Amino acid sequence: MSTAGTSRPPRIAIFGLLGSGNLGNHGSLDAMLRFLRAKHPEAEISCVCSGPEELERQYGIPSTAITWYQAHGPGRTRLTTNMRKVFGKVADLFRMPRLFRRFDIVIVPGMGVLETTLELNPWGWPYALFLMCVSARLAGAKVAFVSVGANVAHERANRWLFTSAARLTTYRSYRDTYSRDAMRQMGLDTSQDPVYPDLAFSLPDPVLQPPVRASRPTVGLGVMAYHGTSADRARSAEISADYRGKIVEFARRLVDEGYRIRLVTGDPSDEAVVSVVYDDLRQTRPELVEKRLVREPAESLGELMQQLAEVDLVVASRYHNVQAALKLSKPTISISYGVKSDVLMGEMQLAEFRQSIRSLDVSLLMDQLRALEARAAGIEPAMRARNAEFAASLERQFAVLSATLFGSDTSVPASSDQ
Structure with missing residues (x-):
């Protein structure tokens, strides 16, 4: 038009x-x-x-x-x-x-x-x-x-x-x-x-290859370069070090219990945290790091989704790491730095599987992971149904955008899906 x-x-x-x-x-x-x-x-x-x-x-x-x-x-x-x-x-x-x-x-x-x-x-x-x-x-x-x-x-x-x-x-x-x-x-x-839902819920799922089943699940571990908010500038280094230390401890526990880890990111700055985790495991678990740790950068959300499609469970900090995992109906734990992640987890009926990044408890995180793994088969169908609802809702929004931006109507639509 x-x-x-x-x-x-x-x-x-x-x-x-x-x-x-x-x-x-x-x-x-x-x-x-x-x-x-x-x-x-x-x-x-x-x-x-x-x-x-x-x-x-x-x-x-x-x-x-x-x-x-x-x-x-x-x-x-x-x-x-x-x-x-x-x-x-x-x-x-x-x-x-x-x-x-x-x-x-x-x-x-x-x-x-x-x-x-x-x-x-x-x-x-x-x-x-x-x-x-x-x-x-x-x-x-x-x-x-x-x-x-x-x-x-x-x-x-x-x-x-x-x-x-x-x-x-x-x-x-x-x-x-x-x-x-x-x-x-x-x-x-x-x-x-x-x-309406996050726009990324309208993206197509990646084309999946036949899964290679391992003896223990693969955990997609999404990390981020977290330094707090503007109010935390005086303590940003301390906040960042505390988060990195807990992620390293969690990664150690995962490999010790036999899980494989695929490290995922959402921003180039996150690679610094990936390096910290990798270097620590190479020093403390040299016999396990090459067998149980995968680190591959992604240049797009599509590549990230392809990586997450190959894991069994996800534990992530960045909002769009969490969102991408949920989009793929992957049982997910959110280490939340903002209410937006908590809201999204609640919409997927996974509110119990989250923690605040500011008060992260690694022992509790391991307990949550075990509980999530045990319930995964029952959780995934509900997630797929919710994803279908999100996709349909976004199609309705795209129709509204066509009418509003490409037609003569310049008013804000009154209807809402939620």
């Missing part, structure tokens, strides 16, 4: 923290691209993202850096770098309006774009998101936040930037009721905002 009132194809910008290697964010992009290419193949698609060179390499989509600073990079000294950052914030006031005059539609596909669960500077992503929404709407473009994640931002600047950006959207939906409630608590009118 052409843009309403013109004969040319619609020009779409996909906006987000993409191209930096975060597999969860790329999974949301993959899902949105599948929808656009299937239902609106005439659309001209570009990306405005944090890693344009990498995104173009992986997807072949014309891409532009979100900010002036990302496009030009740091200076040679700390002083010149700081000066470039300050200049960039001013330059973006003029750069972004010119950039978004090129587009008819701007889509923010999924991701935790309204979250503060990890370290976040208001002058970084929140400012860029707000400035994009202002620039796009001034240019007459429609803006859609699709199945995004949110939490209550306690920093006043982040709260104002997030709610102000959301008010400028043509369409917005959330990936769970917790996210919608968080935006309502921050003062946004969410009475017409629908809730």
Whole structure:
């Protein structure tokens, strides 16, 4: 369908923290691209993202850096770098309006774009998101936040930037009721905002090879470079060391009990934790490490899902490691760093199989794993049924998006699946 009132194809910008290697964010992009290419193949698609060179390499989509600073990079000294950052914030006031005059539609596909669960500077992503929404709407473009994640931002600047950006959207939906409630608590009118599942639940399952059965199950161990939130900056090193130490202890116990481990990640920064686990087992369990430990990087959520498809049980920290495992109906334990993981585990009726990353108990984790293994056969059918519901719900959202963004209706739909 052409843009309403013109004969040319619609020009779409996909906006987000993409191209930096975060597999969860790329999974949301993959899902949105599948929808656009299937239902609106005439659309001209570009990306405005944090890693344009990498995104173009992986997807072949014309891409532009979100900010002036990302496009030009740091200076040679700390002083010149700081000066470039300050200049960039001013330059973006003029750069972004010119950039978004090129587009008819701007889509923010999924991701935790309204979250503060990890370290976040208001002058970084929140400012860029707000400035994009202002620039796009001034240019007459429609803006859609699709199945995004949110939490209550306690920093006043982040709260104002997030709610102000959301008010400028043509369409917005959330990936769970917790996210919608968080935006309502921050003062946004969410009475017409629908809730649909995470976009990655619409992705196809990987093609499976015949399983090779081992004497003991393989555990997919999803690790992350965890340092706490913005409020924890003074203790970030301590928090990170505590998490790594407990993951190492858990890995030792797994191999001692005969389990195989497949280490999985969701961001390039996680490789540091993978190395810590591998190096420890190579030193403390040299006779077992090559037999019972697999480490293979993944470049996409699809590759990650292929890896997880080959395991029996999953214990993971990153939200999209947990989400991908649940999508594959794998019995899963979540080491949760945010409520979003707890909510997702509850929706899959696995709330008892989770722990907070801040108070992780390795002995309890082993007990949970044994209980999960014993109940796996009974859990998996219910997970498959829930996944079918999620996929059907997302198909309904894609139909709404087609009507809202590619038709004449610019109102936020009133219906919600949850």
